[in-house]
Amino acid sequence: MKLTLNERYKRFMAVLAVGLSRPGFLAHFRHPGCWKMLTVAMCMALLGCLQAQELRGHVSVILLGATGDLARKYLWQGLFQLYLDEAGKDYSFSFHGAALTSTKQGQAFVAKVLESLSCPEDVAPDRCAELKGQFQRLSAYRHLATSEDYVALSKDIEAQVQHGGLREAGRIFYFSVPPFAYADIARNINSSCRPGPGAWLRVVLEKPFGHDHLSAQQLATELGGFFREEEMYRVDHYLGKQAVAQILPFRDQNRKALDGLWSRHHVERVEIIMKETVDAEGRTSFYEEYGVIRDVLQNHLTEVLTLVAMELPHNISSSESVLQHKLRAFRALRGLQKGSAVLGQYQAYSEQVRREQQRPDSFRSLTPTFAGVLVHMDNLRWEGVPFILMSGKALDERVGYVRILFRNQAYCVLSDERWVADQSQCLPRQIVFYIGHGELGSPAVLVSRNLFRPSLPSESWKELGARPGLRLFGRPLSDFYAYRPVREQDAYSVLISRIFHGRKDSFVTTEHLLASWGFWTPLLDSLAHEVPRLYPGGAENGHLLDFEFGGAQLCFSQQQPEQLVPGPGPAPMPSGFQVLKAKYRESPLISAWPEELIAKLADDIEATAVRAVRRFGTFHLALSGGSSPVPLFQQLATRHYGFPWAHTHLWLVDERCVPLWDPESNFQHLQTHLLQHIRVPYYNIHPMPVHLHQRLCAEEDQGAQTYASEISALVANSSFDLVLLGMGADGHTASLFPQSPSGLDGEQLVVLTESPSRPFQRMSLSLPLINRARKVAVLVMGRVKREITMLVSRVGHEPKKWPISGVLPSSGQLVWYMDYEAFLG
Ligand code: BG6
Numbered sequence: 001m002k003l004t005l006n007e008r009y010k011r012f013m014a015v016l017a018v019g020l021s022r023p024g025f026l027a028h029f030r031h032p033g034c035w036k037m038l039t040v041a042m043c044m045a046l047l048g049c050l051q052a053q054e055l056r057g058h059v060s061v062i063l064l065g066a067t068g069d070l071a072r073k074y075l076w077q078g079l080f081q082l083y084l085d086e087a088g089k090d091y092s093f094s095f096h097g098a099a100l101t102s103t104k105q106g107q108a109f110v111a112k113v114l115e116s117l118s119c120p121e122d123v124a125p126d127r128c129a130e131l132k133g134q135f136q137r138l139s140a141y142r143h144l145a146t147s148e149d150y151v152a153l154s155k156d157i158e159a160q161v162q163h164g165g166l167r168e169a170g171r172i173f174y175f176s177v178p179p180f181a182y183a184d185i186a187r188n189i190n191s192s193c194r195p196g197p198g199a200w201l202r203v204v205l206e207k208p209f210g211h212d213h214l215s216a217q218q219l220a221t222e223l224g225g226f227f228r229e230e231e232m233y234r235v236d237h238y239l240g241k242q243a244v245a246q247i248l249p250f251r252d253q254n255r256k257a258l259d260g261l262w263s264r265h266h267v268e269r270v271e272i273i274m275k276e277t278v279d280a281e282g283r284t285s286f287y288e289e290y291g292v293i294r295d296v297l298q299n300h301l302t303e304v305l306t307l308v309a310m311e312l313p314h315n316i317s318s319s320e321s322v323l324q325h326k327l328r329a330f331r332a333l334r335g336l337q338k339g340s341a342v343l344g345q346y347q348a349y350s351e352q353v354r355r356e357q358q359r360p361d362s363f364r365s366l367t368p369t370f371a372g373v374l375v376h377m378d379n380l381r382w383e384g385v386p387f388i389l390m391s392g393k394a395l396d397e398r399v400g401y402v403r404i405l406f407r408n409q410a411y412c413v414l415s416d417e418r419w420v421a422d423q424s425q426c427l428p429r430q431i432v433f434y435i436g437h438g439e440l441g442s443p444a445v446l447v448s449r450n451l452f453r454p455s456l457p458s459e460s461w462k463e464l465g466a467r468p469g470l471r472l473f474g475r476p477l478s479d480f481y482a483y484r485p486v487r488e489q490d491a492y493s494v495l496i497s498r499i500f501h502g503r504k505d506s507f508v509t510t511e512h513l514l515a516s517w518g519f520w521t522p523l524l525d526s527l528a529h530e531v532p533r534l535y536p537g538g539a540e541n542g543h544l545l546d547f548e549f550g551g552a553q554l555c556f557s558q559q560q561p562e563q564l565v566p567g568p569g570p571a572p573m574p575s576g577f578q579v580l581k582a583k584y585r586e587s588p589l590i591s592a593w594p595e596e597l598i599a600k601l602a603d604d605i606e607a608t609a610v611r612a613v614r615r616f617g618t619f620h621l622a623l624s625g626g627s628s629p630v631p632l633f634q635q636l637a638t639r640h641y642g643f644p645w646a647h648t649h650l651w652l653v654d655e656r657c658v659p660l661w662d663p664e665s666n667f668q669h670l671q672t673h674l675l676q677h678i679r680v681p682y683y684n685i686h687p688m689p690v691h692l693h694q695r696l697c698a699e700e701d702q703g704a705q706t707y708a709s710e711i712s713a714l715v716a717n718s719s720f721d722l723v724l725l726g727m728g729a730d731g732h733t734a735s736l737f738p739q740s741p742s743g744l745d746g747e748q749l750v751v752l753t754e755s756p757s758r759p760f761q762r763m764s765l766s767l768p769l770i771n772r773a774r775k776v777a778v779l780v781m782g783r784v785k786r787e788i789t790m791l792v793s794r795v796g797h798e799p800k801k802w803p804i805s806g807v808l809p810s811s812g813q814l815v816w817y818m819d820y821e822a823f824l825g
Contacts, residue, residue: 061094064099078495103143110141147188154192170195170200200502203233241436243433244307266407271402273388293373302516310328335522337523339553342371353367373554398438456483464484601817622723623670623724626666634673649714651720657760657762708749721773740753743764767807
């Protein structure tokens with residue numbers, strides 16, 4: 001129904017008159033909030049009258065937790081900004097501050113906050129005062145606790161809308177409350193505060209969204225019982241930081257220049273950093289539960305990472321495609337291992353926890369307040385590019401940035417003092433989304449002048465003026481094309497506007513949330529008992545927290561200054577042991593500390609390979625799975641540049657009946673720790689065919705026979721040049737377990753077997769095939785192998801009981817490689 005301005009005004013006054021004349025109506029207004037309500041309704045109607053164009057509807061914003069810290073610091077200001085941006089356009093508004101605080105106290109609190117609101121610099125003071133007055137009149141506090149309160153709230157909103165002759169467009173419920181309060185509030189909103197048909201509901205949720213994958217899933221399921229996915233807006237306030245919100249638009253507007261640069265071929269590394277000087281004092285009850293990884297990396301830094309790494313949709317204004325592409329980036333994150341992170345804790349932290357939570361003097365917290373994590377993406381664009389995520393409290397400065405550092409492949413003939421910023425390709429080339437604080441003191445986008453002149457929307461970003469003497473990332477500011485926002489905006493204001501405009505891509509969907517927790521939870525579990533490095537805090541940290549990476553591992557650059565407590569008598573030192581050469585089961589035994597042992601084995605394998613290639617032109621190497629060979633694979637990948645990989649054929653000794661891409665697959669281990677780092681021709685790699693016709697190790701698929709035929713066809717006499725075996729604590733080797741009905745003797749070269757542990761089904765080379773090898777090396781590591789090592793040293797040839805005892809190459813050589821723990825205990 002379209003009403004003219006005049007009609008609307010008349011109607012409102014008529015409603016008011018009728019209402020006022022009704023018996024009991026005024027009694028209604030004895031409630032302290034009601035006069036305020038009436039004023040709000042009048043203002044809405046009057047405002048409606050003043051607006052020059054037709055309103056599309058009325059929006060009610062309900063701020064839950066309106067007297068809390070977040071509300072005081074950011075949310076009220078964000079709502080005011082929304083009003084400044086949208087008032088006089090298509091919608092009318094009312095703002096309901098709600099909390100458990102008593103009405104009187106709540107009203108006083110809200111009144112004070114409203115008084116402190118400010119306008120952006122470009123709004124004239126008179127105009128600001130006028131708008132602020134309007135906003136104050138449209139805002140009211142109400143005590144909201146019981147389900148009746150919610151029913152009443154809904155009725156009041158309906159009455160307001162009706163009285164104003166307006167149409168309800170939607171309701172925004174902003175949950176600025178602790179997570180334990182979510183369920184009750186959600187239930188109440190769902191049962192009694194949903195707007196009528198045709199109007200939308202948006203609920204805004206603040207982190208934490210769970211503590212790990214399971215709890216996040218539970219919380220998501222619970223909320224999913226009350227709200228539809230499109231109704232939920234999970235806030236990650238970093239997505240509202242101007243520099244972060246600019247990442248996708250920047251990539252979009254500079255597609256042409258970035259197309260050739262934004263990939264592993266050009267990017268050397270990406271740094272995503274949030275350093276803080278504050279510590280966790282006053283918040284330890286929260287912090288102790290979460291720590292820096294859950295507090296910052298799992299959400300803020302991961303969100304930023306996906307914006308940098310995701311494939312760019314054709315149309316970035318489509319929330320749906322942005323979200324889909326982002327989800328794919330989440331899914332491409334390579335799983336983290338314990339070694340992917342370094343942890344620290346500022347020294348005063350444990351004491352703060354003891355004080356704030358009345359813990360005993362002996363209490364020492366393991367919660368990290370600092371973390372550096374090395375992340376890799378498994379996709380063609382980013383494969384091999386290190387993404388460094390780092391955050392910490394009590395550091396030397398407060399700053400946040402995303403820095404994309406490009407490889408430098410130039411050599412400059414001109415001497416360096418003559419290099420010109422936009423011409424020399426030898427200067428560092430980088431793009432930085434400067435989130436804020438630090439030397440610059442404001443958000444910014446920086447692009448090295450020797451890259452390209454970027455395009456940014458001139459209405460919202462302007463070039464930064466000269467700042468002589470200021471250096472960023474080791475370069476003067478003048479080396480960069482540098483832009484800052486025309487108008488600096490707080491993240492919450494940006495996000496509140498996006499909620500209003502229904503921009504779901506600036507929020508965390510359930511799928512994204514779970515994908516992120518799925519990525520972080522295994523690392524968090526593996527680090528649960530890790531002792532963080534203590535740091536003094538501030539500038540005194542010196543270089544203590546610097547870290548470096550090699551492959552997928554990260555470690556502190558400086559050794560931990562350890563205090564060693566000397567024991568009685570001289571302690572054995574690694575150098576006191578020689579590589580021990582002896583006999584074990586009548587064959588040569590090499591024993592050493594693990595590192596030396598692995599180095600020796602790797603050297604021996606390389607020497608064997610070089611000899612084989614010289615004599616026969618190829619080297620056939622069969623490798624076992626399990627964890628013992630992992631350091632060997634790493635050693636071969638990183639230290640053996642003379643290895644004749646181009647002439648090496650790689651075979652599997654055994655395999656688990658899982659798809660080859662499964663992390664449990666032996667082939668996957670080999671791929672992760674060796675194959676991806678070396679250059680073996682693809683056709684020389686021979687994974688076991690455990691996954692044929694979409695089935696795993698089905699007899700009828702004849703996978704074992706196929707592998708045997710491949711071996712017979714390619715390996716002269718089916719005699720491998722080297723077979724690397726391990727020994728299980730039960731005496732198994734390859735996937736030949738005690739009492740195995742097949743593979744211990746007979747004609748078959750490759751067999752299907754059963755393991756006593758998961759995954760039960762296996763494929764394995766048989767003992768007769770293993771024993772045809774020219775050389776067999778058995779690698780045994782760790783104290784857990786001590787008992788079986790002792791036992792097997794005494795038993796004869798009894799492969800049924802201890803398959804390892806059946807390893808006896810008919811004409812080849814057998815060598816045992818045992819570390820001291822396995823051999824000496
Ligand atoms: C919050 C964390 O999400 O982000 C805090 O819980 C952290 O621990 C804060 O201090 C940092 O945000 P900002 O906007 O100050 O960089």
